[in-house]
Amino acid sequence: MLLQRLSRSSGAAAAAAAAAAACRSASSPAASILPRATIASSLRQRRERRELHQVQQLSYEKEFVEHGVPGLLSRDGFDISWTKYQALMMEKLNEITAGFDAEHATTKQLVLQYARNPATAALFNHASMAHNNEFFFNALSPAPTALERYSGLQKSLISAFGSIETLRQTMLHTADSMFGPGFVWLVYTKDGNWRILNTYLAGTPYAEAGYRQQDRDMNTVANTAGAFGVSSAAGKKQAALPPGAVSVVPVLCVNTWEHVYLADFGVDGKQEYLQRWWDAINWYSVNNLTPDSMKDQTLGKFVS
Helix, strand or coil, rough: HHHHHHHHHHHHHHHHHHHHHHHHHHHHHHHHHHHHHHHHHHHHHHHHHHCCCCCCCCCHHHHHHHECCCCCCHHHHHHHHHHHHHHHHHHHHHHHHHHCCCHHCHHHHHHHHCCCHHHHHHHHHHHHHHHHHHHHHCCCCCCCCCCCCCCCHHHHHHHCCCCCHHHHHHHHHHHHHHHEEEEEEEEEECCCCCEEEECCCCCCCCCCCHHCCCCCCCCCCCCCCEEEECCHHHCCCCCCCCCCCEEEEEECCCCCCCCHHHHHHCCCCCCHHHHHHHECCHHHHHHHHHHHHHHHCCEECCCC
């Protein structure tokens, strides 16, 4: 008898719970106004709207996915440093920019537009990292074109650095000496000089981004985030370029973030990775980014 009463009691409780759940479902605004298919469609459209930032396909992505970057990254190394990492940057950008005009901008546009505002640091960091990483990979090729094919560019660089070997050593030593991840860039200035500069973390080489150009390791200096920017009084009066800054155009960069080389070179393999990177540079890409005015023996001085 006791078991029967417990059984009947348990059944009644279950029925009551089911009825209550049905009432709640029926009384919810979504259930009473929108059919389930409409709700699903709305959610799907919202997700699609938020996926406006997408990973751009590299010129040799098919080859890299199948074989890695010959002499530099294995298939797994490429998968981590490009496929997975770049997808994560885009996913974060879509989350951050959902619902306002920034979701339609390119990563470079986002960098220049939101760099100075401390309140948009997360947006800047993800956009700048995505832009820098894409720039790095776009200069790689499964069959790199040698610099000797582009005599104008080669002469200009020799005129600036004394030799291509000096350029190589300067870039590699700069990258190896960085205490912290970032990028090392070969850039030309609009007044006709070559420069090598480094940016830490997700810092940008574009001087137009103002004081978010991060040319020091923030792990070793005091944190001044929020002390300046477009939201401050000084920032509102700020010129397009910060004082003393020179507008530059990047043509080449190397990525020194550990996740790029750890899989293939290990924790102590940074130097070997950098040496291999130089051999994987596709100078066709560098030449295309360099204006004709810089491809001359008499132009292109190196400014330290």
